[in-house]
Amino acid sequence: MAKKLEILELTQENFNEFGQVITSDNKNPEAGDENFNWFERLGSFKGIDEVSVNILECKKRALKIDKLELHHETPEAVIPMGGEDVIAVVAPAGKLDESKMKAFRVPAGKGIMLNIGVRHFIPYPLNRNVNCVIVFKHATGANDLIFEQLSEEYEIGG
Numbered sequence: 001m002a003k004k005l006e007i008l009e010l011t012q013e014n015f016n017e018f019g020q021v022i023t024s025d026n027k028n029p030e031a032g033d034e035n036f037n038w039f040e041r042l043g044s045f046k047g048i049d050e051v052s053v054n055i056l057e058c059k060k061r062a063l064k065i066d067k068l069e070l071h072h073e074t075p076e077a078v079i080p081m082g083g084e085d086v087i088a089v090v091a092p093a094g095k096l097d098e099s100k101m102k103a104f105r106v107p108a109g110k111g112i113m114l115n116i117g118v119r120h121f122i123p124y125p126l127n128r129n130v131n132c133v134i135v136f137k138h139a140t141g142a143n144d145l146i147f148e149q150l151s152e153e154y155e156i157g158g
Helices: none
Strands: 003-005 007-009 019-022 051-058 064-070 076-080 086-091 102-106 111-114 130-137 146-156
Touching: 064 086, 076 086, 086 146, 102 111
Parallel strands: 003 146, 007 102
Antiparallel strands: 019 111, 051 130, 064 146, 076 111, 076 130, 086 102
């Protein structure tokens, strides 16, 4: 039987040990007029020469997880598109401690920026396949993608 992993509300306070929440909520725009508001630097990649912007199609599937991935050289931004929420499962950087693994509902219109070394996996759409914008150091998938098997399967939610 799978262990249960509760889904938490995405707030900066709840997400601090994993990275930043990308949102313009409660922030003043740097510029704007009747046509737009510009919110600048809601997250940043420091010390990286080339950043790539990618699309990941996250397929709807069972809310179960048995492995995580991590990157040693780059933070990673995950931003759901298409007006759909996704579930992101994360575990802190450092030695894997499954008891510190958390699941967050990432609402459409917000995103997350994972610190270097934070374990995560492909987001889980709730209703249908969802494209997510993924931003990280160029060629991370080819050069800095490490998978770790969990000790057992976890069921996400409820």
